[in-house]
Amino acid sequence: MSTQIEESETEAQEQEAEAEEAELPAEQEPQTPGDRRRAEKRERREQETASEPVAETDDTFKMKVFRYDPEVEGKMEPRFDDFYVPKKKGMTVLDALIYARDRFDTTLTFRHSCRQAVCGSDALFINGRQRLGCQTQISDLDTPVRIEPLPHQDVVKDLVVDMEHFYDQMEAVEPFFQPDETPGDELEEQRQSRENREKVKMSTRCIWCGACMSSCNVAAGDNQYLGPAAINKAYRFAMDEREGENMKEHRLNVMDQEHGVWRCQTQFSCTNVCPKDIPLTEHIQELKREAVKQNLKFW
Amino acid sequence: MHEHDVLVVGAGGAGLRAAIAAHEEGADVALVTKLHPVRSHTGAAEGGINAALRDGDDWELHAYDTMKGSDYLGDAPAIETLAQDSPKETVQLEHWGMPFSREDDGRVSQRPFGGLSFPRTTYAGAETGHHLLHTMYEQVVKRGIKVYDEWYVSRLAVTDHDDPEERECHGVVGYDIKTGQIQGFKARNGVILATGGLGQVYDHTTNAVANTGDGAAMAYRAGVPLEDMEFIQFHPTTLPSTGVLISEGVRGEGGILYNNEGERFMFEYGYANNDGELASRDVVARAELTEVNNGRGVEDEYVHLDMRHLGEERITDRLENILHLARDFEGVDALEEPMPVKPGQHYAMGGVETDENGETCISGLYAAGECACVSVHGSNRLGGNALPELIVFGARAGRHAAGTDLGEAEISTGETEETEFEDGLDTPVEPGAVATSDEDAVADGGTAITSPDETVRHAVENERTRVDHLLEKDEGVQQAELREKLQKSMTENVNVFRNEEGLKQALEDIREVRERYEDVYVNDPSRTFNTDLIHTIEMQNLLDLAESITLGALARDEFRGAHWRQEHQERKDDEWLKHTLLSWNEGTPKLWYKPTILDGEKEYEPKERSY
Ligand SMILES: Cc1cc2nc3c(=O)[nH]c(=O)nc-3n(C[C@H](O)[C@H](O)[C@H](O)COP(=O)(O)OP(=O)(O)OC[C@H]3O[C@@H](n4cnc5c(N)ncnc54)[C@H](O)[C@@H]3O)c2cc1C
Ligand code: SF4
Ligand code: FES
Numbered sequence: 001m002s003t004q005i006e007e008s009e010t011e012a013q014e015q016e017a018e019a020e021e022a023e024l025p026a027e028q029e030p031q032t033p034g035d036r037r038r039a040e041k042r043e044r045r046e047q048e049t050a051s052e053p054v055a056e057t058d059d060t061f062k063m064k065v066f067r068y069d070p071e072v073e074g075k076m077e078p079r080f081d082d083f084y085v086p087k088k089k090g091m092t093v094l095d096a097l098i099y100a101r102d103r104f105d106t107t108l109t110f111r112h113s114c115r116q117a118v119c120g121s122d123a124l125f126i127n128g129r130q131r132l133g134c135q136t137q138i139s140d141l142d143t144p145v146r147i148e149p150l151p152h153q154d155v156v157k158d159l160v161v162d163m164e165h166f167y168d169q170m171e172a173v174e175p176f177f178q179p180d181e182t183p184g185d186e187l188e189e190q191r192q193s194r195e196n197r198e199k200v201k202m203s204t205r206c207i208w209c210g211a212c213m214s215s216c217n218v219a220a221g222d223n224q225y226l227g228p229a230a231i232n233k234a235y236r237f238a239m240d241e242r243e244g245e246n247m248k249e250h251r252l253n254v255m256d257q258e259h260g261v262w263r264c265q266t267q268f269s270c271t272n273v274c275p276k277d278i279p280l281t282e283h284i285q286e287l288k289r290e291a292v293k294q295n296l297k298f299w
Numbered sequence: 300m301h302e303h304d305v306l307v308v309g310a311g312g313a314g315l316r317a318a319i320a321a322h323e324e325g326a327d328v329a330l331v332t333k334l335h336p337v338r339s340h341t342g343a344a345e346g347g348i349n350a351a352l353r354d355g356d357d358w359e360l361h362a363y364d365t366m367k368g369s370d371y372l373g374d375a376p377a378i379e380t381l382a383q384d385s386p387k388e389t390v391q392l393e394h395w396g397m398p399f400s401r402e403d404d405g406r407v408s409q410r411p412f413g414g415l416s417f418p419r420t421t422y423a424g425a426e427t428g429h430h431l432l433h434t435m436y437e438q439v440v441k442r443g444i445k446v447y448d449e450w451y452v453s454r455l456a457v458t459d460h461d462d463p464e465e466r467e468c469h470g471v472v473g474y475d476i477k478t479g480q481i482q483g484f485k486a487r488n489g490v491i492l493a494t495g496g497l498g499q500v501y502d503h504t505t506n507a508v509a510n511t512g513d514g515a516a517m518a519y520r521a522g523v524p525l526e527d528m529e530f531i532q533f534h535p536t537t538l539p540s541t542g543v544l545i546s547e548g549v550r551g552e553g554g555i556l557y558n559n560e561g562e563r564f565m566f567e568y569g570y571a572n573n574d575g576e577l578a579s580r581d582v583v584a585r586a587e588l589t590e591v592n593n594g595r596g597v598e599d600e601y602v603h604l605d606m607r608h609l610g611e612e613r614i615t616d617r618l619e620n621i622l623h624l625a626r627d628f629e630g631v632d633a634l635e636e637p638m639p640v641k642p643g644q645h646y647a648m649g650g651v652e653t654d655e656n657g658e659t660c661i662s663g664l665y666a667a668g669e670c671a672c673v674s675v676h677g678s679n680r681l682g683g684n685a686l687p688e689l690i691v692f693g694a695r696a697g698r699h700a701a702g703t704d705l706g707e708a709e710i711s712t713g714e715t716e717e718t719e720f721e722d723g724l725d726t727p728v729e730p731g732a733v734a735t736s737d738e739d740a741v742a743d744g745g746t747a748i749t750s751p752d753e754t755v756r757h758a759v760e761n762e763r764t765r766v767d768h769l770l771e772k773d774e775g776v777q778q779a780e781l782r783e784k785l786q787k788s789m790t791e792n793v794n795v796f797r798n799e800e801g802l803k804q805a806l807e808d809i810r811e812v813r814e815r816y817e818d819v820y821v822n823d824p825s826r827t828f829n830t831d832l833i834h835t836i837e838m839q840n841l842l843d844l845a846e847s848i849t850l851g852a853l854a855r856d857e858f859r860g861a862h863w864r865q866e867h868q869e870r871k872d873d874e875w876l877k878h879t880l881l882s883w884n885e886g887t888p889k890l891w892y893k894p895t896i897l898d899g900e901k902e903y904e905p906k907e908r909s910y
Contacts, residue, residue, distance in 0.1 A: 071825045090540040090630060102779035106831045107823035113507040116543045117627060118429055119338040135627050156477060157828040163335070176437035177396025186387045187352075190394055191405030197398055204398045204430060208337050240396065 060084045062144035063096055065108065069157045072107075078155075080146075081105070087138065093145065094122055094133035097159075110159040117275060120207030123214070124159055125150055130211035130273040150214035166210045169227050173234040173254060180244030196241040203236040203283060205276040212270035212280055224259040228270035228280040231261060235283040238290070249294060256291040264288075300755060301473075303329040303445070305700045306486040307493055308452045308471060308514060311339035312428070312689035313668025313696075314493030315435035316388075317657075320697030321491075322442050328701070329445040331452055331473055331484060333509060333833070336436045340495055340507040341689065344428025345546035345620065346412065347420035348686035350389035351382065353409065356417040358382035359901060365684060366903045368414045368579055369677025370860035371876065372527070375899030376709035377655050377673045380695075385687040388694060389421055397434040399423045400617065410617070411551045412682045414579040414910065418551075420683040425546050425620035431686060447484075449476040452513065453836055455490065455521045456483065456758035457661060458749045463522030463882065464713045468664035469751040472762040476833065479826025481763050483755040489700035492518060492651060492666040493693065499837070500845045501644035501794075502786035505537050505544040514670040516840035518651045519847070523659045524713070524880040524891075526672040527649035528844070529851030530861050532680055533795045535583035537643030539601045543628045545621055545640055547682040550576040552617055554606040556587070557637065558595040564602070571910040578910035581679045581861040584642040584795050591641070603637035642795055646685065648676040648861065649851070652712050652880060656705045657696025660713030667696040674710065674878065677895075678860025710896065719877070721890040724854055727803045728810040730846055731887040769835055775820040778831075778838040785812050785838075785845055793849050798865035802853045809846050816842060847888065851879045854890055872905050 063083045069075035083100040085091075094112055101108040111121040115134045122133040125148040127141055138145065153161035183190055212228040213219050219227045226234075237243055238251040255261045261284055270280040305321040307314045310332035321328040330336065351361045361382035366373050389407075393399060399407040400422055411418040423430040439446065454472040458465075470485040494514030498506020519525050535556075536545040550556075556576050558564045565571050570586035571578030578586075587602050596602060606614060606621075611634055614622065625633040651659060651666035653673045658665050667673075668689045675688055699705050711717070748757050788808035792801035816839065823831040857871040858864055877892040897903045 069825050069827060071827050072823075075825075090628070092541075092628075102783075105822075106777055106779060107825070109823075109828050109830050113334060113338055113509045114340060114343050115508065115541060116343060116624065118342045118426070119334070119340070119507065121334070121338045137627075137630070157825065160828050167335070171440055174441075176441040177434075179394075179396070182394045187390055189390055189406050192398075192401055193405050194401045194403065197401050200398060201424075204433075205426070207342070207429070208335075237396075242396070 060086050061138065063100065064144050064146045065097070065100070065159070066148040067108075067158055068155055082144075091138045092134050093124070093126055093131070093136045093138060093141075093147065096138060096145070097133060097147070109157050118207055120209035123150055123209035123211040123275075124148070125214070130215050132209060132211070132275045135275055150210060152214050152220040153210070163210060165223070166208070166213055166227075166229070169213070169230040170208065170233055172226060173230045174251070175233045175237075177237060177240070177243070178247050179242045180247070190242055192240070192242055200236050200239050202278050203232050203239070205278055206232055207276060209275060211273045211275060215269040215273045217267060217269065218263050218265055222259060222263060225263045226260055228284065231255065231264075231287060232278060232280050232283050235287055238287065252287070252291045252294050255287050256295070261288045261291060300483040300485055300752075301329070301447075302485045302487065303327050304486070304488045305491065305697070306331060306471060306484055307491045307697070308332070309339070309493035309495060309668070309670070310334075310336035310436070310446065310448070311493060311495050311668060312341035312431055312435065312686060313693040314491070315432070315439055316690045316693030317491045317493055317667055317697035317700070318444050319435065319438050319442065320694040321701040322444055324698055324701035324703050326488060326701035329447060329484075330439070331447045331450045331471065333449065333451040333476065335448040336439065336446060337433060339432060340510055342429045342432045343505070343507065343544070344431070344686055345425045345544060346548040346551070347410065347422030347427045347683045348385075348389055348431070349412070349415065349419050349681070349683040350385040350421050350687060351417070351419055352386050352389065352407070352421065353419070356419050358386070360416055361385070361419060362901065363903070364414060364416050365675060365681060366677075367906070367908060368679055368681040369675075370679055370870065370908055371872070371897065371903065371905040372677030372859060372878070372895055374674040374710050374896040375901070375903060376896060377675045379899045379901070380655050381675045381684070381687055381691050384691040388687065388690040392431060392434055392690070395434050395438055397423065397430050399430075410548065411577065413547055413550065413574070413577045413583070414681045415683070420551065422548065425548055425618045427686065447473065450474065451476055451833055451836070452517070454758050454762050455517050455664070456485075456755040457521045457664070458754050460749075464660045466522055466661045468521070468661050470755040470758075472758045474762070474766070476828055479829060481759060481766060483759040485751060485755050486663065488702060489663045489665055491657065491696050491700055492664070492670055493668045494670045496669040497647050497841070497844050498644050499782075500786065500789050500841050500848065502783070502790050503537070503542045504644035505534055505542050506644065511837035511840050512647070512670065512844045513837065513840050514666065515650050516843045518659065518664065518666060519843055519881070519883050521661060521664070522883060523661055523664065524652045524882040525649060525847050526652040526674065526878050526880050527678070527851065528647070528847040528881065529855055529879060530648035530678045531644060531793075531848060532580060532646040532648060532861050533584045533642040534645035535580055535587055535642050536604055536640040537645070538624070538629045539639050539641050541628050542643045543624055544643075544645070545604060545624065545638055546618070547580070548618060549604060549606050549621055552606070552613065553609055554604050555608075556583070557603045557605060558590045559597045560595060562595075564590050564595070574910035579679055579908070580682065582910055585863060587640075587642055588795050597639060601639045601641040604640045605637035606633060607635070607637070646680055648672070648678065648680055654708035654710040654712050655692075655695070656699045656708050657692055658699060658708070658712070665696040665700050667693045678862055711893070714891065715893070717893055718880070719892045721854060721892070724850065724890060726850070726853070727807050729887065730806060730810065730850060731883070766832065769819070769821045769832060770824060772820040775818040776815050777822060778819055778835040781812050781816055781819065782834070782838055782841065785809065785841060789845055789848070793852055796863055796865065797852055799853070802849055805849045806846070806853070809842060809849065813842055847881045850881060850888060850890060854879055876905070
């Protein structure tokens with residue numbers, strides 16, 4: 001295994017591994033011919049270019065990135081790779097990851113797309129906290145910057161986690177608008193008061209990044225817990241005045257079940273990490289109150 | 300092999316709307332998308348969606364503004380359809396619960412946008428696209444429409460007739476990003492491409508990293524013409540360091556542009572004496588760059604966009620998201636200081652040639668959204684006109700593919716008697732003709748495969764061979780290096796300002812990258828989530844699209860809309876009221892033209908555009 005460093009803007013040089021990485025199990029016999037050739041070539045290159053590890057300098061910073069691939073020899077045991085990336089004004093963690101991938105190691109794998117905090121695909125565990133890579137300035141972080149996949153989710157490869165469970169929970173709360181009736185005329189608007197829109201506004205901002213779910217101790221322990229994002233999604237509809245009373249009751253019943261709102265222990269970790277500043281814990285508390293009110297009504 | 304009636308490739312605004320429409324018509328429909336639907340780039344749209352909803356406004360005004368904005372290169376039947384269908388499609392979104400911004404009476408709010416004669420841009424804060432995308436995805440979940448997410452479509456399954464217009468599309472080849480499996484998807488009725496923009500051809504763009512123009516490039520190689528590719532919109536207000544967009548809504552609400560001397564240059568230097576900052580995008584982008592080129596830019600790179608005078612309350616109410624963008628991506632507090640902005644690649648007006656029902660010249664193949672060119676934007680798109688395009692033409696393509704009769708299209712596709720061929724363009728290098736690209740063409744008229752199942756199977760086989768080859772090869776050049784070279788050359792040579800020398804330079808660079816791409820290899824041997832492989836496949840799409848943009852730009856020796864040519868500073872209506880078309884012809888691009896349709900229900904007389 002090797003560590004990549006930056007010598008000059010264009011020249012990447014491979015580097016002897018640091019102690020913690022040197023202890024990895026020896027590579028087994030590679031499987032495919034491509035695999036084998038690649039391993040041989042890597043070995044040759046390492047012999048040619050091995051040199052002292054380079055320390056962080058004034059213009060570069062060190063990034064420790066989690067690596068794992070269930071399929072590739074040598075990467076089956078999780079490890080951290082170091083990358084030395086030149087600092088640039090305004091550089092985000094995502095920029096640095098892209099830099100490291102494009103210049104040093106094209107096998108480095110992470111999800112990303114919009115670069116502007118709306119697609120929700122690059123939620124990562126950065127210096128011990130869930131954040132969007134694209135929304136996090138390197139200058140705001142202590143170095144070395146440590147980058148890991150979201151905790152409590154299965155790792156698919158490197159920084160990519162399996163989101164299926166998160167999607168399932170989101171879809172479990174009937175995440176779609178169910179008004180009592182819709183205007184018959186296709187050009188007539190349904191209307192919503194400004195106040196009501198304000199009320200649900202924050203809850204509609206969720207980008208399905210999964211940061212909240214990953215930060216939640218309860219969700220980590222209870223796989224069936226709907227989790228902050230899904231409950232927030234339910235809130236978005238339950239509080240929308242255009243859905244009728246019956247529907248609201250139905251939604252509160254979904255929230256009122258064993259793995260619904262009552263699991264929340266108001267630890268605020270979801271609220272703290274949400275990149276869209278959604279007051280998740282507050283929304284969950286409000287639904288708890290509504291659920292109580294509704295039960296009182298039944299009595 | 301998976302099998303459905305209608306396959307929609309891409310799950311942004313256009314793809315989701317198409318899938319819902321096809322489902323409503325009773326078709327068994329599936330979405331295949333390389334990103335999970337809510338990650339699509341439609342989510343980044345900020346400003347709003349144009350729809351003539353209010354008294355004093357009507358579809359005719361909307362159509363007129365759009366035709367004028369297009370610099371008379373839009374086709375009237377498409378523009379009129381857009382303007383007529385947008386109100387009901389927009390209200391449909393409202394009925395689906397989209398959280399639009401609201402007026403005191405509870406109706407949806409509208410605001411002014413560049414080039415519009417009425418404030419008809421309907422919006423949801425400065426995050427209209429996010430809400431539109433999520434609202435439609437919710438409807439997809441509600442209907443239980445099948446979604447194959449993180450499946451990359453890399454090839455179309457098209458029959459092998461000699462003449463593209465006789466070809467039929469029977470499905471696509473998909474690559475499961477999570478497992479590396481390659482599988483066929485058969486579409487009994489039709490395939491709808493909704494793969495979005497191509498911003499990654501440039502290095503400074505508002506577009507997502509996933510916007511690599513895959514659908515357009517695949518259709519092109521299958522024999523469908525690409526239309527009006529030279530028209531790339533550069534948005535005047537993007538943040539200099541990342542390309543993140545600052546919505547036109549800021550200027551719509553009254554934001555002002557200043558040069559480094561604090562002058563309001565849109566008026567001071569007479570770029571748009573009537574509309575100032577709210578002139579059409581091409582006009583503002585050129586004004587900004589002219590300021591910078593004349594030494595009046597800030598740090599020789601950008602200008603300032605100031606919204607402080609709007610007041611905190613109005614800003615938080617209508618443009619809150621802009622505050623976050625300026626802070627997170629440029630470190631600027633827009634309540635305290637002006638935002639630095641410069642033009643960046645934003646939108647492709649050109650794309651897969653379709654008629655107003657979304658169909659291409661290959662039967663069973665449709666396109667909608669930014670990857671398509673139904674020709675509503677002509678040479679310059681008005682802000683707020685892309686989102687209605689997604690829902691209007693997405694819905695039409697969905698319905699048509701599901702078998703609904705939408706009537707005979709007025710726009711013709713493919714080569715017709717009306718088309719005019721270019722004898723040959725004076726290019727410095729022979730474009731396109733490189734071995735693998737040639738093999739990669741979907742149908743080459745070589746083997747006579749016509750049965751649907753065989754067509755899909757054959758395409759799958761070809762794709763497996765290509766991927767195996769890329770993964771087996773263990774030396775050569777990597778895509779990242781090529782991508783950077785291509786993006787730099789396009790930004791330098793095929794940008795807001797263009798001249799013959801630069802365009803030829805770009806063609807030479809593209810040719811060089813194309814040759815080096817022959818030797819490309821994928822470093823990552825893994826079948827699991829191999830982004831290295833995906834980016835390598837995308838790279839070829841970028842190449843084909845960059846070439847078509849540049850060839851179109853070289854051919855069009857006039858100045859129209861977003862296409863500015865140094866040597867040709869006038870709009871030449873006598874010669875150029877026509878669309879450029881490029882089609883893939885046995886390994887090389889062929890260039891031809893078809894006339895613009897200026898008569899619809901109304902007639903549109905080309906006039907000087909002034910703002
Ligand atoms: C920052 C920004 C702001 C904008 N603001 C506005 C605005 O205010 N108003 C307006 O009218 N317009 C706006 N636009 C333009 C408009 O948002 C876009 O044109 C539009 O969203 C494109 O939608 P789409 O459905 O065509 O594509 P996208 O939303 O980009 O979706 C493309 C889909 O295709 C999929 N895909 C791509 N390639 C493949 C493949 N090979 N295999 C499988 N799936 C694939 C992707 O996964 C994705 O789901 C804006 C654009 C940008 C970039
Ligand atoms: S609620 Fe916030 S943290 Fe949770 S998924 Fe949505 S945006 Fe991410
Ligand atoms: S890349 Fe889209 S949220 Fe970060």
